[in-house]
Amino acid sequence: MKQFLVTVPRNLIGCFQGRRIVWHVIAILLTFILVTSGFDWRWFLATRNPALRSWMWPAVGLGALLPLVLPLYLLTAGFIIENARIKLTGWAIGQAELIGAFVSAAYKAFTGRAHPARVVGDDLSHVFHFGFLRGGVFWGWPSSHTTIAFAMAVTVFTLCPKQRWLGLVAFLYASYVGLGVSMTIHWFSDFVAGAIIGSVIGAVVAKGFGETSNIERPTSNIQ
Numbered sequence: 001m002k003q004f005l006v007t008v009p010r011n012l013i014g015c016f017q018g019r020r021i022v023w024h025v026i027a028i029l030l031t032f033i034l035v036t037s038g039f040d041w042r043w044f045l046a047t048r049n050p051a052l053r054s055w056m057w058p059a060v061g062l063g064a065l066l067p068l069v070l071p072l073y074l075l076t077a078g079f080i081i082e083n084a085r086i087k088l089t090g091w092a093i094g095q096a097e098l099i100g101a102f103v104s105a106a107y108k109a110f111t112g113r114a115h116p117a118r119v120v121g122d123d124l125s126h127v128f129h130f131g132f133l134r135g136g137v138f139w140g141w142p143s144s145h146t147t148i149a150f151a152m153a154v155t156v157f158t159l160c161p162k163q164r165w166l167g168l169v170a171f172l173y174a175s176y177v178g179l180g181v182s183m184t185i186h187w188f189s190d191f192v193a194g195a196i197i198g199s200v201i202g203a204v205v206a207k208g209f210g211e212t213s214n215i216e217r218p219t220s221n222i223q
Contacts, residue, residue: 004091007208012099014204023200027193031141034189040125044116047183059180063145066173067097067152092155092209100151100201104144104194105137113140116187125187143186146194147201149174154202159210174198 016024034040047053074090077083112135114127129135138144153174157167174195182191 001091003209004095008095008098011095011204011208012102014208015099015103015201020200020204023196027142027196030196031189031193034187034192035126038123038125040187040189041123043182043188044125053183056180056183059177060145060184062173063149063177063181067148070152071097088209089156089159092159092205093152095209096151096155096202096205097148099205100148100198101144103197103201104142104147107142107197108135108137108140108144109133111135111141113187113190115139115185117185125189139185141187141190142193142197143178143181143190144194145181146174146178146186146191147198149177150195150198151202151205152198154199155206155209158203158206 014020047056071090071094074086074093078085078087078090109132110130112129112131112133114124114129114135116124117139128141153167153170156170157164160166178191178195182188
């Protein structure tokens with residue numbers, strides 16, 4: 001618990017330090033390309049199939065529910081069986097989610113992007129209301145669902161190097177959530193940006209928690 005609280009400010013700042021800021025710039029540039037090229041709008045039109053959307057809508061609920069359940073489950077299990085590794089992973093995932101939620105909400109507060117749910121015929125994919133709280137912190141760019149899901153996935157992948165299947169499952173989950181919300185409540189570029197920013201956050205948090213444990217982990221490329 002102490003490590004969780006003490007390292008939050010450091011890891012939050014770390015997500016924007018050094019070469020990591022380049023990944024944020026890349027997320028912004030890719031969004032610009034996807035919006036101005038018309039890809040966001042074409043993706044929106046191509047994914048209106050009711051059958052497809054019925055398969056993807058559960059991603060919205062799953063992306064909101066699992067981040068709440070997983071850390072609590074790991075922490076409870078870790079305390080019950082007295083396993084420090086499981087507890088560490090639970091705290092790390094929880095912190096990655098917290099920072100992911102904060103960073104995505106902060107971006108949304110200043111970008112104010114129009115939401116696909118508000119589309120009534122016209123192309124709104126290019127509509128941003130830059131400023132402060134002109135579009136709230138729940139809708140818009142980037143996708144919080146995706147940011148948090150990829151932050152979780154990278155954290156699991158990095159802290160569990162000997163259980164690569166866990167990392168694979170985590171990335172499959174994150175991809176399903178990201179693609180799911182891009183077909184329902186977000187634009188495709190919201191998903192892309194969330195995946196990039198969330199991966200940066202996960203790498204930073206996992207590196208910070210890994211340095212204070214005896215977990216052997218591979219070096220992350222996102223530094």
